[in-house]
Amino acid sequence: GVFDFFPCHLLRAVVGDVFMDLSSPRRKDAAPKVVCMAAGAVLAANVGPLSAFVTTPAQAEHVMLRGAGSAGSTSPATQAGASPAAAMASEHCLALAAGVVSVAALGLGSRRRRSTAGTARLSSPVALAAEDTSTWFPRTTGWAADELAAVRQRVEAEAGGPPAGYAGPRYTGPSSVTTEFIDSLISMQEKGGLLPKEDAYKMVLDVIEVLRSENTMGKVSIPAGQSLTIIGDIHGQYWDFMNLLSLTGKPSPQTPFIFNGDFVDRGSWSIEVIMVIFALKLKDPGSVFLNRGNHEMIETNILYGFCGECGEKYDMGLFDIFSEAFRLLPLCHLVEEKMLVLHAGLPGPEPRIWMPGQTHDPTDAIPATEPISLEELAAVDRYMEVTPEAYPNSIGPTTDEKLVMDTRKLIDLLWSDPRGGVGYGPSYRKGKGVYMFGPDVTESFCKKNNLQAIVRSHEVKADGFRWDHPQLLTVFSAPNYLDTGNNKAAFLKVTQPSPGGDLEIEQVTFAHVPHPDLAPMSWQVNITENYPHLLRKMKKKEAATFDEFGDSDFEGLMNFDEWEPDEADQFQEAFRVDQYGRDLPPK
Numbered sequence: 260g261v262f263d264f265f266p267c268h269l270l271r272a273v274v275g276d277v278f279m280d281l282s283s284p285r286r287k288d289a290a291p292k293v294v295c296m297a298a299g300a301v302l303a304a305n306v307g308p309l310s311a312f313v314t315t316p317a318q319a320e321h322v323m324l325r326g327a328g329s330a331g332s333t334s335p336a337t338q339a340g341a342s343p344a345a346a347m348a349s350e351h352c353l354a355l356a357a358g359v360v361s362v363a364a365l366g367l368g369s370r371r372r373r374s375t376a377g378t379a380r381l382s383s384p385v386a387l388a389a390e391d392t393s394t395w396f397p398r399t400t401g402w403a404a405d406e407l408a409a410v411r412q413r414v415e416a417e418a419g420g421p422p423a424g425y426a427g428p429r430y431t432g433p434s435s436v437t438t439e440f441i442d443s444l445i446s447m448q449e450k451g452g453l454l455p456k457e458d459a460y461k462m463v464l465d466v467i468e469v470l471r472s473e474n475t476m477g478k479v480s481i482p483a484g485q486s487l488t489i490i491g492d493i494h495g496q497y498w499d500f501m502n503l504l505s506l507t508g509k510p511s512p513q514t515p516f517i518f519n520g521d522f523v524d525r526g527s528w529s530i531e532v533i534m535v536i537f538a539l540k541l542k543d544p545g546s547v548f549l550n551r552g553n554h555e556m557i558e559t560n561i562l563y564g565f566c567g568e569c570g571e572k573y574d575m576g577l578f579d580i581f582s583e584a585f586r587l588l589p590l591c592h593l594v595e596e597k598m599l600v601l602h603a604g605l606p607g608p609e610p611r612i613w614m615p616g617q618t619h620d621p622t623d624a625i626p627a628t629e630p631i632s633l634e635e636l637a638a639v640d641r642y643m644e645v646t647p648e649a650y651p652n653s654i655g656p657t658t659d660e661k662l663v664m665d666t667r668k669l670i671d672l673l674w675s676d677p678r679g680g681v682g683y684g685p686s687y688r689k690g691k692g693v694y695m696f697g698p699d700v701t702e703s704f705c706k707k708n709n710l711q712a713i714v715r716s717h718e719v720k721a722d723g724f725r726w727d728h729p730q731l732l733t734v735f736s737a738p739n740y741l742d743t744g745n746n747k748a749a750f751l752k753v754t755q756p757s758p759g760g761d762l763e764i765e766q767v768t769f770a771h772v773p774h775p776d777l778a779p780m781s782w783q784v785n786i787t788e789n790y791p792h793l794l795r796k797m798k799k800k801e802a803a804t805f806d807e808f809g810d811s812d813f814e815g816l817m818n819f820d821e822w823e824p825d826e827a828d829q830f831q832e833a834f835r836v837d838q839y840g841r842d843l844p845p846k
Contacts, residue, residue: 296557423474433469487752492735493526499771506767564781587641613841650691722746723746724749
């Protein structure tokens with residue numbers, strides 16, 4: 260996606276510079292040819308459609324073989340007796356072309372595979388409804404009860420029953436979700452099947468009704484002699500999730516579970532994961548507790564796969580219904596009045612100050628402020644969508660406006676991370692308005708609210724868990740995250756040996772298991788190809804003219820002498836802020 264920000268001619272110039280340097284007579288070995296092929300691959304993968312080069316699989320195979328052979332053979336220039344420099348340049352040019360053509364051919368193959376899969380879907384009961392993809396936008400406002408009832412009526416009216424030969428479970432209401440239903444659902448999804456669209460809609464609609472009755476901060480008790488299981492991020496890794504359930508067993512009134520957010524996105528089986536979690540919730544609503552994560556948001560779902568997966572496996576209407584369910588998810592759960600479980604982290608400073616130029620140096624901090632109470636946290640109105648503008652707009656003085664204060668807390672509970680130094684610092688994840696918090700913030704919050712510990716998720720940990728602060732434990736349940744993380748995963752078993760006594764926390768680690776050959780975020784192509792206006796909208800909102808030291812490019816202050824004049828001007832403009840760090844109008 261980063262290449263979308265560069266003009267094609269600029270990228271070609273960069274590749275050309277690499278090519279010219281590698282073609283120098285000083286380069287005597289064969290490695291430059293390989294690098295040129297790689298440069299060509301980058302060019303092909305990121306600059307415009309190259310399908311014109313190859314139109315059939317046979318042509319693709321032909322040009323790939325020709326290109327690969329050219330990169331390792333004697334060039335026409337060498338055969339003609341040209342100068343060594345010219346001959347080498349010619350050979351590397353062929354290698355560059357080979358890389359271009361190879362990736363173009365691979366792109367054709369992947370497009371053809373996606374096209375075939377899409378055709379198969381069109382004959383299934385969960386086919387995409389006809390819609391104008393150029394004008395569709397997700398619904399970001401809440402649904403009234405009569406609107407949801409109208410959706411249910413429409414789905415029932417359009418239902419054509421299960422397809423011929425369908426042997427999976429049928430959902431007819433919460434009472435139909437039994438242990439046998441869940442086992443059948445798991446087995447069917449492992450074989451590539453999906454619930455009929457009518458059933459999927461009805462399940463999510465019924466989950467909405469359950470969640471509507473729950474509070475922002477839920478209360479959880481551990482049955483005497485039993486344990487509570489806490490699950491961290493799952494991120495659509497269905498086979499790892501099934502492995503996890505084989506280790507934990509399924510939730511029940513005797514063995515309650517907290518799923519701590521980020522059920523979807525990234526992995527390519529988010530639909531399968533969330534349908535199992537929602538089935539578990541419908542079966543035992545008083546024993547299965549769900550927290551909202553930052554990937555239960557429209558903004559992230561559009562960018563990281565779930566929205567596209569909904570469109571590929573069902574339709575965009577179902578995505579809107581999922582978004583309504585996500586807005587109703589609780590933000591945290593209080594276990595036995597001693598442990599707070601939330602997805603990301605603690606509320607940021609009040610007043611909400613932002614320091615342009617603040618680094619990630621542990622000594623560079625906004626001092627800790629008075630922590631909020633659990634009662635204040637429980638009073639947050641969670642029923643909202645966080646828009647890209649909300650993060651910078653959250654900066655400012657303490658106010659009596661409830662919407663402003665609730666938005667700040669929602670951002671923090673979904674996005675913040677711990678840091679080693681005291682006080683508050685800028686987040687690595689986003690720009691202005693997202694914080695990291697130090698051990699003194701955790702300690703003061705626990706002391707004020709008489710808490711033994713805080714459990715959160717949100718971050719990959721090498722062993723699946725980590726005590727980031729003495730009273731702050733992170734648990735992450737997606738092993739080998741994105742198929743490249745090489746991390747273990749973990750879940751927690753929490754017990755209370757004596758009534759009213761301290762809780763004991765056991766961390767259980769596990770490794771990843773094999774899954775079908777489908778890369779992470781495979782369904783994101785549905786958004787990039789059919790709904791590109793959504794990505795343009797998100798990029799336009801997120802793009803910044805200056806990186807305020809800490810999100811991605813800059814981790815410390817740069818020296819003025821290293822900058823071009825326009826960058827120095829941007830630096831000065833970045834400090835045109837008021838006492839809270841809010842931008843002032845440009846000169």
